[in-house]
Amino acid sequence: MPVPIAHPVSLTPEEHTRLESLVRAHSTPQALAFRCQLILRIAAPDRPSNLHAATELACERHTVGRWRQRYLAHGFQGLQDAPRSGRPPRISPL
Numbered sequence: 001m002p003v004p005i006a007h008p009v010s011l012t013p014e015e016h017t018r019l020e021s022l023v024r025a026h027s028t029p030q031a032l033a034f035r036c037q038l039i040l041r042i043a044a045p046d047r048p049s050n051l052h053a054a055t056e057l058a059c060e061r062h063t064v065g066r067w068r069q070r071y072l073a074h075g076f077q078g079l080q081d082a083p084r085s086g087r088p089p090r091i092s093p094l
Helices: 013-024 032-040 049-057 063-077
Strands: none
Touching: 013 032, 013 063, 032 049, 032 063, 049 063
């Protein structure tokens, strides 16, 4: 069975700067920082495969493929956490 080739990710200078700043910021949630780091890696000039990027970032290749697809489909908004299902909280955070 042939291995499908992943769609390349290219970033504008503004997108690249935004993702790098989020990776470096101490206030960025770790999950979002990891996703930004992943996108920066797969958009690098050497265009690594999902498997190669996954090996470098110590995650599964399916994880790399999922975030690649979400970024290509939705841009930066695709890296954000999706709203959780379930009953809304009864007590306000305030």
